[in-house]
Amino acid sequence: MSALPDSQDKPLAAQILLLNPNTSQQTTALMARQALACLPAGVRLQTATAARGAAMITDEAGLAIAEQEVLRLGREFADADDSPRPCAIIVAAFGNPGLDLLRAALPAQVQTFGIGEAAMLQAARDAEGLPRRFGIATTTPGLEASIAASVSALGLTPWFTGTRIAEGQPLALAADPALQCERLAAAVAACVDGDGAQAVVIGGGPLAEAALWLAPRFAVPVLSPVVAAVQAALKGLQLQTLEQV
Incomplete structure (x- = not known):
């Protein structure tokens, strides 16, 4: 996984993982640029790219292969000691592979969103x-x-x-x-x-x-x-923060 810094030196209030179920690092970078443009100060973006599967998912077989990679990378992020709370995971493939698996496997404070x-x-x-x-x-x-x-x-x-x-x-x-x-x-x-x-x-x-x-x-x-999912994640993080106050 790779971390992308905040645009301003402020304490991190939340963290979002942009999880690319495709194996293309170029696609990850493309989506990360778009996501970063939507983030306010205080929200950190982290990225992860599938290690196996298709460089571009074009059919349902590709979605099925991606599910386990999504689950693996999502769990790794959720279990990291340095992950601030609240946090969210965006599954950045339109077919939302593994999204339901993540929602069932992760604690409630780790919110999950699919771009589709x-x-x-x-x-x-x-x-x-x-x-x-x-x-x-x-x-x-x-x-x-x-x-x-x-x-x-x-x-x-x-x-x-x-x-x-x-x-x-x-x-x-x-x-x-x-x-x-x-x-x-x-x-x-x-x-x-x-x-x-x-x-x-x-x-x-x-x-x-x-x-x-x-x-x-x-x-x-x-x-x-990608923009829609980032907006949904930010809204979810804001609501979670309000509930914790």
Whole structure:
């Protein structure tokens, strides 16, 4: 695991682990940059990257392999003597592999969040907390069934307009970020214009930067799952701190 320092020299009030179930250190760094930009002073970010599995999870088999790595790294973080409290773990793969296992295995004071779960919950409510229709744009057709199952498990199916898949092979698109963004833009447009989505989630941790690039191009919110999960974690940490006062 690697630690990233605070932007200011203040005592640590909380700590978040960004746990990448993919084996790509580059993806971990990409997501960490986005997460750090969301953190207030006093919250420390730590990162961990899976040692085995896929460099990019593109199907349900990859999700299954990642589960045990998530559980191992999450337990390691929770058991560390120097982990300040309160703390949180973000499972930074859109399929939330191992999230339920972590919630069952870890003590209650270690809060756990998945980027897919957090983004869907955020997308399904507007700024006033009212329900809104949302879609998902991604590059991984092998995860479409898993995404639909996650939506259903969260009770969000009535507001889900469906998943749109960017044209092209996932790994080939990942190797060409500019093309990947353009293909995702077409998928977002299909969610909005074809399906009536009022918000669109970009479905993938490695795609998080594309979400920031695409957001200004659309009249509806285009959500980064990494940002959504960090925001959910910060809210959870704030509530936990208030309960401890």
